[in-house]
Amino acid sequence: MRLVELRGVSFRYAGGDDYAIREVDFSAGSGEYVLLVGPSGCGKSTLLRVLNGLIPHFYEGEFSGEAYVAGLDVRETPTHVLARHVGMVFQDPENQLFLSSVEREIAFGLENLGLPRAEIRRRVEEVLRLFGLEELRHRAPYELSGGQQQKVAIASVMALEPEVLVLDEPTANLDPLSALEVLSLVAELAREKGVLVILVEHRLELALRFATRLVAMEKGRIVADGEPREVLEQVSRLVGCPPVVITYKLLKSRGLALEGPPLTPEEFVDSLVRGWEAWRR
Amino acid sequence: MEAIVVEDVYFSYDGVPALRGVSLTVRSGEVLAIMGENGAGKTTLIKHFNGLLKPEKGRVLVFGIDTREASVAQLARRVGVVFQNPDHQLFAESVEEEVLFAMKNMGLPLDVARERCEQVLKLMGLEKHRHRSPYSLSVGERKRLAIAAVLGYGPDIVVLDEPTAGQDFLNKCKIGGVIAALKAEGRGIVIVTHDVEFAAQVADRVALMAGGRIVRVGPAHEVLTDEEAIREVRLLSPQVPCTACMLRERGITLTNTPLLPGELYLELVRLLRRQAMR
Ligand SMILES: Nc1ncnc2c1ncn2[C@@H]1O[C@H](COP(=O)(O)OP(=O)(O)OP(=O)(O)O)[C@@H](O)[C@H]1O
Ligand SMILES: Nc1ncnc2c1ncn2[C@@H]1O[C@H](COP(=O)(O)OP(=O)(O)OP(=O)(O)O)[C@@H](O)[C@H]1O
Ligand SMILES: [Mg+2]
Ligand SMILES: [Mg+2]
Secondary structure (H helix, E strand, O other): OOOEEEEEEEEEEOOOOOOOEEEEEEEEOOOOEEEEEOOOOOOHHHHHHHHOOHHHHOOOEEEEEEEEEOOEEOOOOOHHHHOOOEEEEOOOHHHHOOOOOHHHHHHHHHHHOOOOHHHHHHHHHHHHHHOOOHHHOOOOHHHOOHHHHHHHHHHHHHOOOOOEEEEEOOOOOOOHHHHHHHHHHHHHHHHHHOOEEEEEOOOHHHHHHHOOEEEEEEOOEEEEEEOHHHHHHHOHHHHOOOHHHHHHHHHHHOOOOOOOOOOOHHHHHHHHHHHHHHHHO | OEEEEEEEEEEEEOOEEEEEEEEEEEEOOOEEEEEEOOOOOHHHHHOOOOOOOOOOEEEEEEOOEEHHHOOHHHHHHHEEEEOOOHHHOOOOOOHHHHHHHHHHHOOOOHHHHHHHHHHHHHHOOOHHHOOOOHHHOOHHHHHHHHHHHHHHHOOOEEEEEOOOOOOOHHHHHHHHHHHHHHHHOOOEEEEEOOOHHHHHHHOOEEEEEEOOEEEEEEEHHHHHOOHHHHHHOOOOOOHHHHHHHHHHHOOOOOOOOOOOHHHHHHHHHHHHHHHHHO
16 A cells, blocks of 8 residues: 555535545655645645545545555544644644744644654754744744744644655745745655655646646546646646746747747756757758 | 835834835836745735834825824725735625625625625635635635625725735636736736746836845836846746846847746747848
């Protein structure tokens, strides 16, 4: 069995008119960096809530199908046990932070894991440094800017060093450089420590370059799943195209074809430079 | 027309400075984007636009009225703000009531209010959720509801703090369309955003902030293609000017620095034609 395995999972919120996710089959293993995309309201956060057991344990509704994380049956495993394997960064950081200081916020989850004090201190210091939060350590979360709150939320989950790291639009409030820094820190965890990363992001121009796999959802279903470049072509009507891809398509429509589509400006420039000489003739 | 004038404003939270001498003008009929690194002071600045925060030094004039001399309720009629975290402003029992509330407050007759409510819910793709509780909506839906509520009562100046955070591509396009429509009606729009591509599409002017100061303000095309200024405030260049710059380093030099894909395409085609003629 893989690290995460969902078979035919459907869920309807009590009071919801319709199923939020339907017959979702999804599995992933360690070291993958899965980027999950799709329109607002298509069920991305709902799917993530199954992975840490908030669904079905906290949200009321109709659940069907099978879900396993780290070999544990989500339906039968209490959330605090799942939390040892799955770290989750929620979409609204502010609602995730509730302690009196940044430092305590980060230490809290570690204390819950029952780690020795010295280890807790070491990890707190490490993430404070990684996220550039040292100067804000004594601030209360409500005394931070939106982006600073988001960094604290991410830092406190990364400190837990979970096997499965789930991030729900973690960069929505981050300035672009901070966003890239966070996404590449996460990529490093996947590559070097074999962490399974499942990331929901709308900012494809930032996230796409790190993904090893792209999964697209629409109306509660997974509609495409695979190699990022291929999936991107299939679902551009849902997720749009980064500006370099739009330019690539404009050129193509005029008979100026390039290899691609490009995922970054760097790739685009490489293929333009290669194509240029041929076009001039 | 000058709608909001910010004059040398200072503000600090418990002695920690967040704004250090900010001057800026918001004009009607124009889209102004305020951008810059996390903690730069963007949210603090726009909270001065509707009097939620008052300057410690300097002053803010909203249609000529000093914000220190007006109540938040008075200012709200002219300036509508959608906060970064929409949960701070959603409180009604249902989506529909959320939108109706502000309009009723402004004294709009109920039939007019209902009609506008219909319109803005459709505009933000929320009509099918009208009877749901705002708190059961997805995060993106909640943000769009907060936008719908402000659009409904139609203030002269609309201020949106991170309107595209958490929005998918199609909704981003819709929000871009809404901003264009507001501008066409002669309203002033201020967006705070980290999304350089979105700013490239919708903004007329861009102000860059860092460390509680405005470090650059000017026409969007000029500011967003100024790599040095962009880097200084921890933004990334939009993809198109970034591509143009890398092309230059590789020996392909375009005549004008493009900002949008259509512009880059035209520049490339023009250059090819010129080189082919030689
Ligand atoms: N607690 C709830 N009760 C009832 N319906 C809900 C609840 N939470 C979410 N929904 C609905 O379920 C659907 C899927 O919501 P979900 O939050 O999974 O979407 P999402 O893809 O994460 O969207 P976004 O990109 O806006 O965050 C939406 O239509 C939403 O309104
Ligand atoms: N309520 C508060 N109490 C104390 N300090 C605060 C408070 N709100 C903000 N600050 C601080 O003031 C500075 C400016 O914050 P502000 O929220 O204006 O930044 P911002 O530019 O909107 O950032 P972001 O892009 O992260 O939303 C930050 O350093 C922040 O930590
Ligand atoms: Mg969501
Ligand atoms: Mg802010």
